[in-house]
Amino acid sequence: VNAPRGGVGGGNDFQWCFSQVKGAIDEDVAEADIISTVEFNCSGELLATGDKGGRVVIFQREQESKNRLLSRGEYNVYSTFQSHEPEFDYLKSLEIEEKINKIRWLPQQNAAHFLLSANDKTIKLWKISERDKRAEGYNLKDEDGRLRDQFRITTLRVPVLMPMDLMVEASPRRIFANAHTYHINSISVNSDYETYLSADDLRINLWHLEITDRSFNIVDIKPANMEELTEVITAAECHPHQCNVFVYSSSKGTIRLCDTRAAALCDRHSKFFEEPEDPSSRSFFSEIISSISDVKFSHSGRYMMTRDYLSVKVWDLNMENRPVETYQVHEYLRSKLCSLYENDCIFDKFECCWNGSDSAIMTGSYNNFFRMFDRNTRRDITLEASRENSKPRAMLKPRKVCTGGKRKKDEISVDSLDFNKKILHTAWHPKENVIAVAATNNLYIFQDKIN
Amino acid sequence: MFSKGTKRKFSDGGEAISDESLLGARVASSYSLQRQSLLDMSLIKLQLCHMLVEPNLCRSVLIANTVRQIQEEMTHDGSWHMVTEAFCSAGQSPSERLVATEVLCRSREQDAEPKLFSVISYEGCREEEVVADETLCSVSVSNTVSNVCLAGRMGQCWEKSELSGVERDEEVLEDSRLGSGEDEEIATEDGASTESPKTIGQVFGTFEIKNGSPGPDSALEELFSDVDTSYYDLDTMLTGMQSAPKMGPYDLLDSLAPSHSSPSIVSTPNCRSDLNELDHIMEIIVGS
Numbered sequence: 156v157n158a159p160r161g162g163v164g165g166g167n168d169f170q171w172c173f174s175q176v177k178g179a180i181d182e183d184v185a186e187a188d189i190i191s192t193v194e195f196n197c198s199g200e201l202l203a204t205g206d207k208g209g210r211v212v213i214f215q216r217e218q219e220s221k222n223r224l225l226s227r228g229e230y231n232v233y234s235t236f237q238s239h240e241p242e243f244d245y246l247k248s249l250e251i252e253e254k255i256n257k258i259r260w261l262p263q264q265n266a267a268h269f270l271l272s273a274n275d276k277t278i279k280l281w282k283i284s285e286r287d288k289r290a291e292g293y294n295l296k297d298e299d300g301r302l303r304d305q306f307r308i309t310t311l312r313v314p315v316l317m318p319m320d321l322m323v324e325a326s327p328r329r330i331f332a333n334a335h336t337y338h339i340n341s342i343s344v345n346s347d348y349e350t351y352l353s354a355d356d357l358r359i360n361l362w363h364l365e366i367t368d369r370s371f372n373i374v375d376i377k378p379a380n381m382e383e384l385t386e387v388i389t390a391a392e393c394h395p396h397q398c399n400v401f402v403y404s405s406s407k408g409t410i411r412l413c414d415t416r417a418a419a420l421c422d423r424h425s426k427f428f429e430e431p432e433d434p435s436s437r438s439f440f441s442e443i444i445s446s447i448s449d450v451k452f453s454h455s456g457r458y459m460m461t462r463d464y465l466s467v468k469v470w471d472l473n474m475e476n477r478p479v480e481t482y483q484v485h486e487y488l489r490s491k492l493c494s495l496y497e498n499d500c501i502f503d504k505f506e507c508c509w510n511g512s513d514s515a516i517m518t519g520s521y522n523n524f525f526r527m528f529d530r531n532t533r534r535d536i537t538l539e540a541s542r543e544n545s546k547p548r549a550m551l552k553p554r555k556v557c558t559g560g561k562r563k564k565d566e567i568s569v570d571s572l573d574f575n576k577k578i579l580h581t582a583w584h585p586k587e588n589v590i591a592v593a594a595t596n597n598l599y600i601f602q603d604k605i606n
Numbered sequence: 607m608f609s610k611g612t613k614r615k616f617s618d619g620g621e622a623i624s625d626e627s628l629l630g631a632r633v634a635s636s637y638s639l640q641r642q643s644l645l646d647m648s649l650i651k652l653q654l655c656h657m658l659v660e661p662n663l664c665r666s667v668l669i670a671n672t673v674r675q676i677q678e679e680m681t682h683d684g685s686w687h688m689v690t691e692a693f694c695s696a697g698q699s700p701s702e703r704l705v706a707t708e709v710l711c712r713s714r715e716q717d718a719e720p721k722l723f724s725v726i727s728y729e730g731c732r733e734e735e736v737v738a739d740e741t742l743c744s745v746s747v748s749n750t751v752s753n754v755c756l757a758g759r760m761g762q763c764w765e766k767s768e769l770s771g772v773e774r775d776e777e778v779l780e781d782s783r784l785g786s787g788e789d790e791e792i793a794t795e796d797g798a799s800t801e802s803p804k805t806i807g808q809v810f811g812t813f814e815i816k817n818g819s820p821g822p823d824s825a826l827e828e829l830f831s832d833v834d835t836s837y838y839d840l841d842t843m844l845t846g847m848q849s850a851p852k853m854g855p856y857d858l859l860d861s862l863a864p865s866h867s868s869p870s871i872v873s874t875p876n877c878r879s880d881l882n883e884l885d886h887i888m889e890i891i892v893g894s
Contacts, residue, residue, distance in 0.1 A: 249660045356663040502665045
């Protein structure tokens with residue numbers, strides 16, 4: 156029996172190894188290349204990233220080769236396209252960034268793949284399809300496409316489908332625009348596979364995938380007088396199985412679960428989740444660090460997870476007054492909140508994700524660290540996404556931040572952390588222990604070691 | 607660092623001050639200083655929005671809430687009135703008092719022009735928008751007049767806005783001077799909360815321009831009804847432009863704030879991002 160070596164995930168102990176890294180090595184990072192969202196599709200075969208330049212890059216996992224037992228299928232570029240362009244809001248004289256805020260895949264229903272990509276204002280439905288055959292032997296035109304001289308045609312033939320080099324085409328099938336006054340922070344496909352929701356700072360809209368010229372506004376928290384605004388929507392998600400249920404989180408650390416059957420406008424929640432504040436730790440920054448940056452349902456639909464600045468919390472949907480589990484991501488930052496407020500890092504929005512079996516959760520931190528928590532064993536691990544640890548199949552070494560006192564070897568002190576290297580976006584393969592971690596402009600893929 | 611500690615009033619000279627009360631006074635004044643510094647920092651953050659792209663509403667709301675919290679606490683302390691009284695006695699008009707914390711005055715050059723830039727451009731584009739041809743819009747608009755996006759006509763928009771904006775600016779100055787009496791009224795009524803509504807209204811006012819209501823007639827009306835005119839008043843206070851000089855396109859560029867991506871407020875701005883930003887703005891103005 157192998158002694159556990161600090162691995163986390165699943166029922167067994169897994170050991171995370173470097174698999175691949177995508178992106179430029181340059182120290183000089185082009186702003187447009189900064190990855191802003193990462194998402195596996197429902198089967199895990201495809202991995203999509205969106206960046207600040209409005210581009211979407213999709214990676215496809217190659218088929219496992221029997222010859223190379225030690226390496227699982229690698230992800231290679233499958234399609235790259237420009238999803239959004241920068242626009243100019245004429246009325247406010249402000250630019251609308253082309254940055255892709257979220258990508259969500261639709262469940263696959265035929266040979267083509269569909270995904271939704273959203274920037275601050277517009278959502279687009281993209282169809283990604285393959286073409287690997289070409290018809291040859293037309294009667295009226297020759298191979299170049301030029302029309303043949305009709306008098307030369309003496310026989311008729313049936314065109315034949317011939318194989319060609321694989322071509323992957325991405326085409327925009329729907330554009331859902333002009334429905335958001337504020338910045339879109341979330342999109343979520345409903346379990347009915349017909350509708351999806353999009354949320355901005357103050358409103359949530361429900362769309363039908365086929366209809367682009369109208370959407371239903373289902374949540375509106377905009378006050379009549381904007382000066383009274385004290386709370387905004389930070390994230391929203393549809394329940395994975397119940398198509399009438401969705402949740403949205405706020406900047407005050409609350410989560411509201413709503414039922415679309417109850418009313419057309421879901422301003423009144425069905426459930427209200429909030430953890431009472433610990434009065435002894437109250438400070439001027441309490442509200443800011445309680446602001447929820449991400450909310451995700453578990454695959455089972457029984458739990459949901461929220462990420463605030465310093466912790467990740469798991470909630471049982473049946474218990475509203477407190478979370479069932481709380482995990483500290485980087486508690487050592489609590490004493491640095493003033494500096495983090497000054498340099499705006501306190502407003503960083505970290506995402507979180509579940510593994511396929513809901514037994515583990517993952518979220519990012521600073522210094523290109525990311526953290527994993529095993530819900531069963533209560534063990535946690537800190538790993539780093541860096542080029543230094545990027546030898547093929549090299550096992551990742553656990554990292555540790557020294558919080559005070561004597562710094563041990565290999566530990567890093569809080570003051571040495573690089574706050575510009577932040578891991579905001581991570582994704583976990585829906586079925587296997589493969590994770591994708593976005594570190595600024597690089598995408599790291601890690602896999603568990605096969606024994 | 608900012609957890610609530612016990613507060614004691616700083617005892618003035620004349621009394622015999624014991625070590626204990628002196629220490630307490632030091633702690634209290636240190637806390638007050640930190641709190642004041644946090645307040646100043648927060649107010650700067652609210653002003654220094656990156657005005658090329660719409661500022662992050664969540665961040666603005668959180669900062670504004672922090673400002674409110676501090677002001678509430680200072681009101682309970684009694685220290686808020688001290689602050690406002692001090693500035694009143696200095697002979698400044700009440701509306702100037704709103705932003706008259708030392709730090710804001712120091713950074714006036716920084717935050718002044720971006721606001722002006724956006725005021726000018728907003729004004730100019732609003733006038734032009736009314737007669738805009740729908741075919742110019744890059745995104746098709748169904749009913750709503752408000753959601754007009756324009757790409758490729760950017761150059762013309764900026765040029766036109768500068769000219770009309772400067773004229774408008776002179777008007778605004780007149781309004782603000784007349785308006786100062788009104789401000790005083792509000793100030794005495796509300797006490798501590800004067801500053802935040804103005805600041806917050808100005809920040810959130812930027813967002814309150816669009817609305818998705820159906821029908822072109824009501825859309826136009828509602829469009830303009832949302833405009834928060836206090837926005838302009840505060841802005842002229844910040845710029846301190848008593849006599850509005852005629853500004854050419856290059857003056858705007860010269861006075862733009864450094865890019866918001868600089869890690870700390872007091873650090874020197876990143877020159878490279880400055881240049882990129884200037885190039886970007888030049889492109890827009892020149893319409894290349």
